Amino acid sequence: xxxxxxxxxxxxxxxxxxxxxxxxxxxxxxxxxxxxxxxxxxxxxxxxxxxxxxxxxxxxxxxxxxxxxxxxxxxxxxxxxxxxxxxxxxxxxxxxxxxxxxxxxxxxxxxxxxxxxxxxxxxxxxxxxxxxxxxxxxxxxxxxxxxxxxxxxxxxxxxxxxxxxxxxxxxxxxxxxxxxxxxxxxxxxxxxxxxxxxxxxxxxxxxxxxxxxxxxxxxxxxxxxxxxxxxxxx
Numbered sequence: 546x547x548x549x550x551x552x553x554x555x556x557x558x559x560x561x562x563x564x565x566x567x568x569x570x571x572x573x574x575x576x577x578x579x580x581x582x583x584x585x586x587x588x589x590x591x592x593x594x595x596x597x598x599x600x601x602x603x604x605x606x607x608x609x610x611x612x613x614x615x616x617x618x619x620x621x622x623x624x625x626x627x628x629x630x631x632x633x634x635x636x637x638x639x640x641x642x643x644x645x646x647x648x649x650x651x652x653x654x655x656x657x658x659x660x661x662x663x664x665x666x667x668x669x670x671x672x673x674x675x676x677x678x679x680x681x682x683x684x685x686x687x688x689x690x691x692x693x694x695x696x697x698x699x700x701x702x703x704x705x706x707x708x709x710x711x712x713x714x715x716x717x718x719x720x721x722x723x724x725x726x727x728x729x730x731x732x733x734x735x736x737x738x739x740x741x742x743x744x745x746x747x748x749x750x751x752x753x754x755x756x757x758x759x760x761x762x763x764x765x766x767x768x769x770x771x772x773x774x775x776x777x778x779x
Contacts (some may be wrong), residue, residue: 548581548677556614559591561601569601573647579606581680587684616774617723618643618767619699622680623730625653625759633643634759638685639675641767645686646718651693651738661690693738698725700748705747706766707733713750721774726766728759
């Protein structure tokens with residue numbers, strides 16, 4: 546089901562206009578067809594009632610419960626030297642179900658914080674497009690960039706992913722509803738950074754895979770932590 550962001554809602558009717566109306570027309574949606582509307586943390590199944598050059602009017606036919614994640618995954622990701630690759634990190638973090646994403650600056654990453662702050666509007670657009678593609682109702686929280694020395698784990702567990710760590714596992718004694726993952730840059734963390742992060746409470750672990758690109762690791766790690774969290778639900 547194609548999903549769209551409405552410009553307004555009045556009673557049982559949603560209005561689509563502007564860029565979203567263009568996208569609806571590109572998809573060749575016609576009156577009488579059903580689409581999804583992302584609104585206040587839910588995806589409403591709606592019927593297209595009317596389309597003209599300025600707007601589309603839709604009435605909702607089904608109101609689902611709020612979309613919630615049972616396991617909340619917070620990502621801290623070192624920005625690749627090719628900073629444009631972080632666009633893909635944002636997209637995959639959104640599609641795979643992370644709740645927040647924080648760009649991190651380390652000794653081997655991209656280091657110009659002022660450049661990253663200017664990227665925020667672009668990343669917000671990528672989040673919205675990824676939400677539509679993946680039928681995700683809730684926004685990815687995009688945080689301001691942090692220096693590596695400012696990073697601290699959130700939730701019950703914080704994992705530091707490095708090739709030097711032990712293969713990650715989640716025994717029944719380790720249960721979490723909220724977890725953090727710190728993903729390093731090309732070339733990995735320096736020894737000093739690894740020691741500092743472990744002192745702050747991160748557990749050093751490794752994936753049972755070859756070394757992955759930052760973008761690929763974002764998708765794999767988010768999916769893995771969501772799976773491990775769901776296995777240990779009461």
